[in-house]
Amino acid sequence: MVSVVSEFVMTSQTPSTPRATRLIVADIDGCLSRGSRSHFSRKLIDKLVATNHASRIDPLVPAVTLCTGRPQPYVECLLQVIHSDTPALCEGGTVMFHPKKHLVEFHKDFGVRENELLDRLRVRVDEVLLRPGVVHEPGKATHVTLLVTDPWKPTDLMEQAEAVRAEFGGTFTLDYSRIAMHFLFRHLNKGSGITWLAQRTGVALDEMAAIGDATPDLHFMRRTGLSCAPANAFDPVKEIATHVSKLEDAEAVMEFIDMVLQRNRDLATAAATTSGVKAR
Secondary structure: OOOHHHHOOOOOOOOOOOOOOOEEEEOOEOOOEOOOOOOOOHHHHHHHHHHHHHHOOOOOOOEEEEEOOOOHHHHHHHHHHOOOOOOEEEHHHOEEEEOOOOEEEEOOOOOHHHHHHHHHHHHHHHHHOOEOOEEEOOOOOOOEEEEEOOOOOHHHHHHHHHHHHHOOOOOEEEEEOOOEEEEEEOOOOHHHHHHHHHHHHOOOHHHEEEEOOOHHHHHHHOOOOEEEEOOOOOHHHHHHOOEEOOOOHHHHHHHHHHHHHHHHHHHHHHHHHHHHHHHO
């Protein structure tokens, strides 16, 4: 049988001596689900629950947590559903929720200045972009997300949104997915978030595997040892992923979990074989 290690593309983040993956960090919309107007796959939920339980007794099984633009209450609920005890990133990496401690933590670089800028941004977004079918995502504390529904698409609003962003110089970036637009602080994103998560969990970045589908996910997928883009991912995401699945969202996630687990087992077998040869 061909080793699953060969199924992954080597990138600049891949160490010369591959390390086992201890933590899978997944985006939600476009990966675990198809978004707000869809349902979670029961098969996927069962897979995530089983994986998280197995990770507590088998060191070769990675735990699974989340890195999403969704607000903390949503993330807390989903962590309970998938039986995850690992801290998760909310609001595009600016908020961390610790399920064991029931603690909500804000990134150290989000402070009074950022709150004041957000208040000004919300005023301009309300004046220029809000309309029937375009509303704020509730619960956001550290950036602005607009949910875009029929008859609009995020791309329809990009020119006006870019004009609002430009009013604040280089303070904000503008990212979008298929159903949303995100005004994010340039210095706070899923990339800074995943580095923060590594510090809090003690899991090195090259011991993490990321799953993402949209442009905000590029920031954290570039930093982890492995990464997966489902078939429905945007092209720039596929270009940097170490694995591009032919399957979409939930099916791709389940496939990737199996691939990562098999890779961990292959690495353990190879290490044991090498140790045996050296011992002789």
